[in-house]
Structures are given as C-alpha cells and as structure tokens.
Amino acid sequence: MAKKVVASLKTTTGKDFAKVIRMVKSPKTGAYSFKETIVSNDVVKEFLEKS
Numbered sequence: 427m428a429k430k431v432v433a434s435l436k437t438t439t440g441k442d443f444a445k446v447i448r449m450v451k452s453p454k455t456g457a458y459s460f461k462e463t464i465v466s467n468d469v470v471k472e473f474l475e476k477s
Contacts, residue, residue, distance in 0.1 A: 444470050 447459045465473050 442467055446470060446473055448474070 443464050444467050445462060445464050448463075449458050450461050451458050465472070
C-alpha cells in the first residue's frame with residue numbers, strides 16, 4: 427500500500443518548482459537568517475541574482 431501512495435505523489439507538476447534558501451544579513455544586529463521560498467525552475471537564477 428505504501429508503494430501506491432509514493433507512486434501517486436510523483437506528479438509532473440512537483441518537478442516544476444524548487445525550494446530556494448537564501449542567507450540574509452540583518453542590518454541592525456549583523457546576524458544572518460535564512461529565507462526560504464519556493465519558485466519555479468525557470469526563475470531560480472533570476473531570484474538568486476536580485477538582492
């Protein structure tokens with residue numbers, strides 16, 4: 427039964443997105459934090475290039 431559930435989760439739409447994790451420095455404290463977003467595979471490079 428587990429094989430059927432795993433097989434049903436593999437859809438073609440899930441492969442069109444990527445989870446991007448960016449490290450952001452706080453201007454007040456200087457500490458780093460992580461910002462996670464899910465973007466389309468087409469715009470990953472554009473997302474990482476912009477500040």
